[in-house]
Amino acid sequence: MASKSAPRATYAEIAKTAGVSEATVSRVLNGDENVHPDRTKAVNAAVKKLGYKKHRAASALASGRTGLIAVVIDDDLSIFADPFWATVTSGISRVLMENELQTLLMVTPLESVDGPVAHYLMGGEVDGAIFFQLHKDALIKRLRKQNLPIVITGTPHSRSDFPFVDTDSFGGAHAATKHLFSRGCRQVGIITGDIDTTAGAARLDGYNQAYRESGHVPSKKLIASGDWSMESGRAAMARLLEKAEGIDGVFASNDLMAVGAMAAIEEAGLRVPEDIKIIGFDDSVVAQTARPALTSVRQDIVALGEAAAELMIAQLRGEEVQPRILKSELVIRETT
Amino acid sequence: MASKSAPRATYAEIAKTAGVSEATVSRVLNGDENVHPDRTKAVNAAVKKLGYKKHRAASALASGRTGLIAVVIDDDLSIFADPFWATVTSGISRVLMENELQTLLMVTPLESVDGPVAHYLMGGEVDGAIFFQLHKDALIKRLRKQNLPIVITGTPHSRSDFPFVDTDSFGGAHAATKHLFSRGCRQVGIITGDIDTTAGAARLDGYNQAYRESGHVPSKKLIASGDWSMESGRAAMARLLEKAEGIDGVFASNDLMAVGAMAAIEEAGLRVPEDIKIIGFDDSVVAQTARPALTSVRQDIVALGEAAAELMIAQLRGEEVQPRILKSELVIRETT
DNA sequence: CGATTGCGCGAAACCGCTTTCACGAAAAGG
DNA sequence: CCTTTTCGTGAAAGCGGTTTCGCGCAATCG
DSSP, rough: OOOOOOOOOOOOHHHHEEEHHHHHHHHHHTTTTTTOOOHHHHHHHHHHHHHHEEEEOHHHHHOOOOHHHHHHHHHHHHGEEEEEEEHHHHHHHHHHHHHTOEEEEESSOSSSSSSSHHHHHHHTTEEEEESOOOOOHHHHHHHTTTTTTEESSSSSOOOOOOOOOEEEEHHHHHHHHHHHHHHHSSSSEEEEOTTTSSSHHHHHHHHHHHHHHHHHOOOOGGGEEOSSSSSHHHHHHHHHHHHHOOOOOEEEHHHHHHHHHHHHHHHTTOTTTOOOOOOOOOOHHHHHHHHSSEEEEOOOOHHHHHHHHHHHHHHTOOOOOOOOEEEEEEOSSSSS | OOOOOSOOOOOHHHHHHTSSSSHHHHHHHHOOSSSSSHHHHHHHHHHHTOOOOOOHHHHHHHHSSSEEEEEEEOOOOOGGHHHHHHHHHHHHHHHHHHOOOEEEEEOOOOOTTTTTTOOOOHHTTSSSEEEEEEOOOOOHHHHTTTTEEEEEEEEEESSSOEEEEEHHHHHHHHHHHHHHHHHTSSSSEEEOOTTTTTHHHHHHHHHHHHHTTOOOOGGGGGEEESSSSSSHHHHHHHHHHHSSSSSOOOEESSSSHHHHHHHHHHTTOOOOOTTOOEEEEEHHHHHHHHHSOOOEEEOOOHHHHHHHHHHHHHTTOOOOOEEEEEOEEEEEEEEE
């Protein structure tokens, strides 16, 4: 199909022009210490002169290392439309590239432990896999058993020792809630995300903790559950307005729900932030485009991706790795 | 590193259990017609029995086909945070996977014609490349010359015969502008995107065309330029309000600028849609979260990705391909 | 100073699949 | 019935690196 205009250089040529054996070329190109400096120099010179680039497939075949890291999004397409994941991915990609690794993107529900993706991952086609939005971890366990380096983005449900990276949801929610109190709110409600997700649960925990520290007890009436969507935020806020009289502050577990809540408040004839103050989570575009602009908990999403990639690379090097939790930060705008 | 618990099956074993030669196994597995049905059956049975999966690297080395398609985003990380590109990518990924191809993601500025990415692409590491957000096409031309199948997402600047896919920007802008007139607007302005981009120019053209069809001539005062950002939309709208008295409708070339414009209108003490009607482009999340909810031109972004992948696959098959322009559609909400 | 150790290096096997080549058998032609 | 094609097939030569193995040589030891 693709005819190569410039027939790429091979070890054979490098070996010849450098006056060494192919074995030595390989040693130099793979950073083997035990090569005489002179030869190393000769090889490097030949490499540069010939504009040599290693042939991945050949290298992979011989060494078993493909130089490919899969980024697996265990969901259908829609999830990837969330800028969050795209941003994480770009962070991953950058770090991987710097380390001579390529990012293989797989957006697909991981139905079964032996679906096509599973086979792909277990078939040694990649050197490691980074998971987003993991639903069940049966597959992961299998992969782990095969010594496939794994990193999970987001806190996994099971208490297993999977390497993972995540934002400090608890801390962010805690800070947000505290900020609402410090701004004079007395009755602070929360709109939770899907409680089955670890992030949803952690944000609720952070809220509860901050509430207790303020010396009060959060009434059940102040807690309304959503599912991360704008519409669910609007509905949850409507319920709060009805049940929790005197509510004057709301921590929404993500920006989309916060915007929904703002709509509900407006519909009820109240004003943000005068009557009710609002904080979101994620500091996404919608936080910035909302009017009034939404105070939100920012996570450094690119850094999250970078951390994931770094954890992967550490594993590839055979190092032991610890989960990494990234700090979050409150960005104060006009809704508080 | 990764010790394989189950040492994968090879052609040798399949050949033995099927009672044929490795060559025949290869033929069957690659869809060669000239194999006796009996042997084909035997091979397929053996494959299933042994749970065989082809070893990509080996296959790639021998055949020169890697099964990898690069998705190259010629920009820094930030661009990928735009849900637009992520969504396109997910569409691409889905179609590629269905065709046994994998998506290799490369997010990086394509500085030069012989940067690392360029070499990577020219080095036969991938079977094809799909480009986003292409800045200059020197590299593309080179790749094309090497017979590397290429697809560009978005309309390329040069009139070259690159296969590309795009949304009908002209048509969308045209429909949006017409809609504003039909809603009773008399003085319809436009906030353009970056005019140097083909999309920016096409949207302006569509606006002009619709204006002329309405029997009027668009005054220069009604045209303000932005750069796709919310802030630029706000500034552009402020200028329009100042210069173009009587303006009662605005087509913003994307949603972000539309939202910025709405903010400016509100700041000026006017109301949307009563005083000024607004239409955006993209139908992104912000269009849905804006209050009032923004009327916008929707493009089927996933389909755009799918079309890109299909064009790639067609080229891989050696077929001639035509550019593909996808229809856009007006989604009417509360701002018109 | 002979024996042992260790270092640097090349020969060659190998990774798993693809593809060319040539050969025997069956089909077609005379 | 014999020759010429056609068809199906296996043997074997790669594809381009990596890695094991063992050899010569110099440094170290007793």
